[in-house]
Amino acid sequence: MSSSPSRTSLLLQTLRSGRELSVRDELELVIRLAVPAALAQVSYILMQYIDASMVGHLGAADSAAVGLVSTTLWLFYGIGGASIMGFSVQTAHRIGAEDFDAARSIVRQAFTTVMTFSAVLAAAGFLISSHLPVWLGGDPSIAGNASDYFLMMALFLPATFFGWLAGALLRATGDMKTPSYLGILMCILNCFFNFFLIFPTTTYTLFGLSLTVPGADLGIIGAAVGTGIAETIVGAIVLWMLVVRSPFLSLVGRSGSFIPQAAVLRRAFSIASPVAAERILMCGAQILSTAIVAPLGIVAIAAHTLGITAESLCYMPGYGIGDAASTLVGQSVGAKRLDLAKRIAYKCVGAGMVVMTVMGVVLYFAAPLLMGIMTDVPEVIELGTKVLRIEAWAEPMFAAAIVSYSAFIGTGDTLIPAVMYLSSMWVVRLTLAWFLAPVYGLVGVWSAMCAELIVRGGIFLMRLKSGIWLQKLTKKT
Template identity: 55%
Template sequence: MPDISVIRSGGKLTIAQQLKLTVQLSWPAMMAQLSSIMMQYIDAAMVGRLGADDSASVGLVSTSLWLFWGICSAVTMGFSVQVAHSIGAGDYARARNILRQGITACLIFSVAVALVGAAIAWPLPHWLGGNEEVCPGASLYFLVFVLALPLLTMNYLGGAMLRCSGNMKVPGGLNVMMCLLDVVFNFFLIFPTRQLDILGMQIVMPGAGLGVFGAALGTVSAEIVTAGAMMWYLCFRQEGMAIARERGSFRPVRDVIRKALRVSAPMTLEHAVICGAQIAVTVIVAPLGIMAIAANAFAVTAESICYMPGYGIGDAATTLVGQSYGAGRLDLARRFGYITVALGMVTMTVMGVVLYVCAPWVMELMTPVGDIVSLGVRSLRIEAFAEPMFAASIVAYGVMIGVGDTILPAAMNFCSIWLVRLPLAAILAPSMGLAGVWLAMCIELSFRGAIFLFRLFSGAWLRKGL
């Protein structure tokens, strides 16, 4: 099995070896993505047992949380891409300096974002069109997550730095641990003390009975524990990156911040406008009623199991292309781009078929409410047809991030969702209901994949790097 160090040493890699290396790095990254998505399933399934109002409370602010999470995650990429380039060039001292500066800059930024989130936590559900039954729970759920953003950002930073160092296994393993912790914490925090029948024995199971607040608290607690473990391994154990072994300045310097902004600023803006569009979709869905809000939220969570492989392979693509680019091996970077996109499209096509067949079972897993299940199944089966082209956009974006090309890809994402998805959703929702919103999404994702494939094969992204 080839090792990623071959990229830095200048060794030759056959097409078969490149494919094996892609799979070798993609598999742990996909497991990390799967564990994160499973946490969403767990929260949705557990909260779904509390009733439609609680489900709608979570669903109403979920896209707003993605906005805040995504902004903080995008900021970390500005530093991790530079680390990938430095490691590709064999300059580990520079990589460690970038890590130190990244910790400082990301903490400062995430604290500022958390303060903004806390300030809007109470009015936000009302702005999104929620009613008095769902708004209090939605506000509390949102507030817990945004207050934890600085620590969650360290989780994003630690995982991104380890992956760009070529270490996919530790982030993957820690994210699986996070998933298990989420189950345990939610089990005791969401539900009240109750009596369970286990193998014929009546057992009193203690519980805090915190409902939606317990779901947020449980997930945040699991993520905080994982963030601590991630940063400990990165700073104390990761070969070449263990900054605890030497002294160094954590003060950001102009050159590193400038390059970080060049990568992160377009990604942050792009994520903000895309999540803004998703929030706008929530506003379009809200007048359709509580059942539609809950079904939309559950369907979005259910569909995430399909694009999980795409984001995992996209993470691997960023590492492989980034290190190849840093080593000056542009032909290898291009080949890794083609291989990772093809692998993502094949994998997500299979997942789309699975989603179409298993949609009823997946929705029933998350909620016992028949009307919500019916709406969600119809939406998921529409979306299943978009998965191959969705994969193309996800992985191609990861490829382009690897060389630091983010401005035009960010603009492509922005134009696609704002000029295609939103107008179509607004037109189709009044006549087709929730199905119209998801049909608009399917059409837009197919269009987005097509324009990313065009840019990938044009080769222009290789000339736009840092």
């Protein structure tokens, strides 16, 4: 006997069928999808915290080696994530239209395209790995380790992207729990593998008892391998859940072509290319921002780097709510319910602003504690606390930008939002930081960041309210 559908499934079925949803139903749907997605985002950040802490215990040189190539890795991840988005949005539209055969066809084409693309990126990573630390101006003493770390992470890109693809496709169906819970599992596995691969065999004494724990003593290479193995294991499980267990996208017992179709590829490219360009230019903006901070001294650099890590705990719930917005808006568009898409977008943005306002208050008062967890240098803690408290004021509008952007993506509207995002970053933040840094130091840089996030949130709210992002769809319907 099959189990009865969950409350979330019933609400999504109501959305797709064209039946009316009450205001309470819409809010419940947002909460049911947003909570697990937000938990997944927070678990991912915790994994980064733990990784940074483990590598940090190896010494400054190893931390510097990882930091040297991290921006390039983010670039690779950003491009790969954009390519996945091009297929997940189309899948959400087909699911919303209850055209499940077409949705499965898009899934097959996504497998072929992402497999090919990830292999190309992995090959590119292999080819540039030995040269990258030199190109980035890294010290010769860390170049070897940086090169090996980057190479190992690049070789795991196909496994990483397949896990991301399967998770994105499941979220497109409205299943937020499966990829979210498996994301938490990956965090646990990553810690487990890293512990045994990074450090040497060590004997610990507790209450007079000695325990010898084996270790591979691979250093930062162990960190890369541990993360890669964890992502591969969890990615395989997510893929199995998609291909075998998903009631909407299961491919078992269903034949179909894996050869990409021109129309699907064109649509994927039109969605993904603005996002990919935005992420490429964002990496450039991050590099320029680092160049602005670098002359301010070691204390400022440390406070800036650790402050960014500390702040990430505040905005990750916003990205989780954004995932929910993208799925719900996408399915509403597929069901040709544009009024519902707009109402859902408003509710998601409102929820994001409320949650991140609370997180901003927490950030303001907990700033000294957060900085103290990551460093014991009083000057860094003091300066980091000061800039985090500046940034806390921007969290509500940062949420508005994050969730609005995700709602626009749910319709396939990515070009203009990407231009807005980049214009705000390059014109407002970097220009202000350039002028304020020599006078006010790191406080000036973070004041520029705060001002830019408020401006960005404002222009995204204006676009959301205008309804321009739905106009093309209105003409089509």
